[in-house]
Amino acid sequence: MGSHELVDRYFAACSSGDADAVTACFHDDAVVYDTNHPPVRGAAAIGEFYAKARSRWEGAVWRVDTFVDGPEHCASEWSMEAPSAAAVLRGSEHYEIRDGLIAEIRQYWTFRRESPATGLQGFDYEADPRFWTPTRGEKNA
Numbered sequence: 407m408g409s410h411e412l413v414d415r416y417f418a419a420c421s422s423g424d425a426d427a428v429t430a431c432f433h434d435d436a437v438v439y440d441t442n443h444p445p446v447r448g449a450a451a452i453g454e455f456y457a458k459a460r461s462r463w464e465g466a467v468w469r470v471d472t473f474v475d476g477p478e479h480c481a482s483e484w485s486m487e488a489p490s491a492a493a494v495l496r497g498s499e500h501y502e503i504r505d506g507l508i509a510e511i512r513q514y515w516t517f518r519r520e521s522p523a524t525g526l527q528g529f530d531y532e533a534d535p536r537f538w539t540p541t542r543g544e545k546n547a
Contacts, residue, residue: 409480409503410473416508417468417484423460429453433507440513464490471496471537478503485538494540496525 407415412431419427432449439445446455460466463486472483479502486495497515501508531537 407506408475409477409501410475412503412506412508413473413480413482413499413501414470417470420456420460421467423457425450425453425457427453428456431508433504433509436507436509436511438511438513441515442517463488469538483537487538487540494525494531494538496531496537 416428416431419431429449429452432452434449435447436449436452437445437447438452438455446452466489467487469485469487470482471485474481479500481498481500483498484496486497488495495515495517497513499514500512502510525531532539532541
């Protein structure tokens with residue numbers, strides 16, 4: 407399985423809320439670094455973290471919008487539809503892949519409770535077919 411397929415599997419597992427499916431995407435000693443909270447360390451803890459995140463966001467769905475592939479290092483831009491917040495959150499992740507599993511993620515996104523929708527200021531996501539938007543539905547590219 408290539409890195410793109412692995413990241414797609416990880417996002418699908420996060421969207422399902424299945425902690426075991428998320429855990430299966432990571433090395434036992436994996437770590438997720440994030441701009442909004444302390445690191446999450448260990449595959450099982452990462453699985454539980456994303457199961458709780460999906461529950462907290464009441465059915466969140468994550469999507470890979472763009473992907474830069476590489477065998478050991480890759481990156482994605484993603485969107486998360488959060489029905490409970492009526493918002494789309496956007497961010498970027500940089501991955502380190504080891505032996506076909508995720509060893510590290512560095513996540514860049516900003517959470518603002520007063521305005522949870524996030525993304526690049528001034529970027530026209532609606533006009534760019536690479537990105538999922540609520541009005542268009544599935545991305546066109």
